Amino acid sequence: MRTAVEYHAILDRAPTVKEFNTACSSLGLDWDHNRVRRVWGRYRNLQQALLGGRVVPTDAVRRGTRRRKGTLGEGDPLRGLRLFLATETANG
Numbered sequence: 001m002r003t004a005v006e007y008h009a010i011l012d013r014a015p016t017v018k019e020f021n022t023a024c025s026s027l028g029l030d031w032d033h034n035r036v037r038r039v040w041g042r043y044r045n046l047q048q049a050l051l052g053g054r055v056v057p058t059d060a061v062r063r064g065t066r067r068r069k070g071t072l073g074e075g076d077p078l079r080g081l082r083l084f085l086a087t088e089t090a091n092g
Contacts, residue, residue, distance in 0.1 A: 001050045001084070003027060014047035031087065039080035049081060 004015040004023035015023065017033040020043075024031045033043050040046045045055045 001046055003029065005050070014050045017043055029087075036080075039083055041080070045080070046084070049084075055081075 001014065001020065004010075004020045007023035007027065008015055008019050010019070020036070021032050023029075036043050036046050040049075040055075049055050
């Protein structure tokens with residue numbers, strides 16, 4: 001997310017889905033809004049985390065329920081943050 005902010009030179013807000021996808025595609029990153037939704041539950045949760053706001057896990061994330069294609073939902077709301085921070089660190 002920080003990479004998308006820097007790419008678009010945004011100072012006062014989190015990038016939109018379109019801006020995020022454009023930045024990731026242009027920079028060759030393996031993230032897009034669909035991956036964000038799978039990991040964070042909602043794109044808005046990632047935006048809130050970037051802005052220092054409160055991130056509320058979705059019901060599916062809290063329950064750890066199964067999602068489409070038989071994949072197990074995330075039981076740990078912080079998993080998305082850990083994965084995102086690891087990716088951000090690795091990408092500079």
